[in-house]
Amino acid sequence: MRHHRIAVLFVILCLCLSGSGAMGATVTVDTSTRHQTIDGFGGFGPKHVWWSNEAARSGFFDDAYVARLIDDLGLTIIRDEVPPMFEFENDDNAPGHFNWPRFNMTEYPPKPHKKGLTIAGKMPFYRAMKAKAEDSREPLKFISSIWSPPPWMKTNKSTINGGSLVDADSMRAELAEFCAAYVKTVKRESGVDLYALSIQNELAFVEPYNSCVYSPDQFAKALRTVGERFEKEGLATRIFGPECMGTYTRRDGVRNYLKPLLADREGAGRHLDVLAVHSYKDGVAPDYGDAPGWTAIRDQAAAPLGVPVWMTETGVRGSDWSTNGMDAGRAMYVALKYGNASAWVWWYIRDTIMANGETPKPAYYASKHYCRFVRPGAVMVEAGCEDGAVLVTAFRHEANGCLTVVMINNADAPKKVALSGTGLPAQFELYQSTPADPTCSAGGTVPASGEVGLPATSMTTLVAGEYRGTGGL
Numbered sequence: 001m002r003h004h005r006i007a008v009l010f011v012i013l014c015l016c017l018s019g020s021g022a023m024g025a026t027v028t029v030d031t032s033t034r035h036q037t038i039d040g041f042g043g044f045g046p047k048h049v050w051w052s053n054e055a056a057r058s059g060f061f062d063d064a065y066v067a068r069l070i071d072d073l074g075l076t077i078i079r080d081e082v083p084p085m086f087e088f089e090n091d092d093n094a095p096g097h098f099n100w101p102r103f104n105m106t107e108y109p110p111k112p113h114k115k116g117l118t119i120a121g122k123m124p125f126y127r128a129m130k131a132k133a134e135d136s137r138e139p140l141k142f143i144s145s146i147w148s149p150p151p152w153m154k155t156n157k158s159t160i161n162g163g164s165l166v167d168a169d170s171m172r173a174e175l176a177e178f179c180a181a182y183v184k185t186v187k188r189e190s191g192v193d194l195y196a197l198s199i200q201n202e203l204a205f206v207e208p209y210n211s212c213v214y215s216p217d218q219f220a221k222a223l224r225t226v227g228e229r230f231e232k233e234g235l236a237t238r239i240f241g242p243e244c245m246g247t248y249t250r251r252d253g254v255r256n257y258l259k260p261l262l263a264d265r266e267g268a269g270r271h272l273d274v275l276a277v278h279s280y281k282d283g284v285a286p287d288y289g290d291a292p293g294w295t296a297i298r299d300q301a302a303a304p305l306g307v308p309v310w311m312t313e314t315g316v317r318g319s320d321w322s323t324n325g326m327d328a329g330r331a332m333y334v335a336l337k338y339g340n341a342s343a344w345v346w347w348y349i350r351d352t353i354m355a356n357g358e359t360p361k362p363a364y365y366a367s368k369h370y371c372r373f374v375r376p377g378a379v380m381v382e383a384g385c386e387d388g389a390v391l392v393t394a395f396r397h398e399a400n401g402c403l404t405v406v407m408i409n410n411a412d413a414p415k416k417v418a419l420s421g422t423g424l425p426a427q428f429e430l431y432q433s434t435p436a437d438p439t440c441s442a443g444g445t446v447p448a449s450g451e452v453g454l455p456a457t458s459m460t461t462l463v464a465g466e467y468r469g470t471g472g473l
C-alpha cells in the first residue's frame with residue numbers, strides 16, 4: 001500500500017513539473033545544416049500615407065520615424081508603389097528611347113494636391129532612409145511594386161478598377177520602358193539602387209484602387225519583356241513577383257501564375273528573380289498560410305526556378321500581445337521554417353505594426369525579434385525542439401560572427417529549455433516579449449549551458465555576435 005501511495009505521489013509530482021514547465025526540453029541548433037539566406041525584413045511606406053492631403057504640406061515622415069525603423073526595429077527592406085502617373089502620357093512613340101523631359105516628376109493629374117503620389121513627393125523619404133541607414137551603418141533594400149501601369153497602357157484607360165495591360169508586344173515594350181525609366185529616375189533623384197521591382201501587385205484582382213489584371217500567360221510575356229529590357233540597360237534591379245495570394249492551388253494562387261514560367265524556364269522563367277506572395281485571403285484579410293502550403297510554394301515553384309521566396313505584403317489581427325504579437329511571430333515563423341522565406345514585408349508600417357506611425361503595436365515587437373537580430377546575409381540553420389509548443393528558428397551570419405535563436409512558446413504554460421549543439425557561443429544576450437511586457441525587452445545575458453525560461457505565450461531571442469552597424473547599404 002505504501003509503495004502504491006509513493007508511486008501515485010511520484011506520478012502527480014511528474015505531472016506538476018511538466019505542467020509548470022520545470023522539466024526542461026532541449027532546443028537543438030545544428031549550424032552545419034544550412035537553409036535559405038535572409039534578404040531582409042520590413043514593410044511599406046512612410047509615416048503618413050502617400051495619398052494624404054495633409055502630409056503633402058507638412059511632410060510624409062519625420063526623423064524619429066526613420067530612426068525608429070532603422071535603429072530600433074532594425075528594418076532592412078522598405079517597399080513602395082511605383083507612381084503610375086510618372087508617365088501619364090507616353091513620352092514618345094519609341095519605347096527604346098527615353099524622352100526624359102516628358103516623364104512626370106511632380107504632378108498627379110487627377111488630383112494635383114496628392115504630392116505623395118509623385119516621384120518628387122516620394123524622394124525626400126528615400127533620401128532620408130538611405131542617409132539614416134548609411135549613418136547607422138545598417139543595410140537597407142528598397143523595393144517597389146506597380147499597382148497599375150499608366151492609364152494609357154491599359155484596356156480601361158484608368159489606373160483603378162482593374163483593366164489589363166493592352167495585350168500587344170508594343171505595349172509590353174512601353175511597360176518595360178516605364179519600369180527602366182523608374183529605376184533610373186529613383187537612382188538619379190535619391191541615389192538609391194532599387195533592389196527589386198514587381199511588375200504587378202496582386203495581379204488577379206480587380207480593385208477599386210490602383211489595380212491591373214494579368215492572366216498567367218500575360219504575366220509571363222510582360223515579365224520577359226521587362227527582364228530583357230533590364231538586361232539591355234544593364235540594370236541590376238531584380239524582378240520579384242507575381243505577388244499573388246500565398247496559396248498554392250487556388251485559381252489566383254502560385255501554381256497557375258508560375259505554370260508558364262516553369263514551362264519556359266530559359267525564357268520568361270529566367271527573369272523571375274524572386275518568388276513573392278502576399279499572405280492574404282483576398283488582398284485584405286490576413287491568411288498566414290500553413291506549413292504544407294508554404295512548403296508547396298517552396299518545393300513546387302521556387303525550387304524548380306531556383307529562386308528565393310519572399311512574403312511582400314500582409315496585415316495583422318487582434319490588438320494585444322496574445323493575438324496581435326503572437327500571430328505575427330507565428331506567421332513569420334511558419335514562412336521562414338516551412339516556406340524557407342528569405343524576406344517578410346508588412347503592409348503600411350504606420351498602421352499595420354504601429355498606430356499612426358507613432359506607437360508600436362505588439363506585432364512591431366514580434367517582428368523585431370527577427371528583424372533586429374537576423375541581419376541580411378544570415379543563413380537559417382537547422383533548429384528545433386522536442387517540445388512541439390516551442391517554435392524555434394536559428395540563423396548564423398558568418399561575416400558578423402552572429403548566431404540568433406528565436407523561440408516562440410506557443411503554450412499557455414511556462415517552459416524551460418536547454419540549448420544543445422556544437423560550436424555554440426558561451427553566452428547569449430536575451431530579448432523577450434510576454435503578455436506582461438510585450439516590448440522585446442533586454443533581459444541580460446544567459447550562458448549557453450544553462451536553462452532559459454520561456455514564459456507562457458512569449459517570444460524570446462537569444463543572440464551572440466554583431467548585429468548592429470555591420471555594414472552600409
Ligand SMILES: [Ca+2]
Binds near residue numbers: 090091
Ligand atoms: Ca513610353
Ligand SMILES: [Ca+2]
Binds near residue numbers: 094
Ligand atoms: Ca520612349
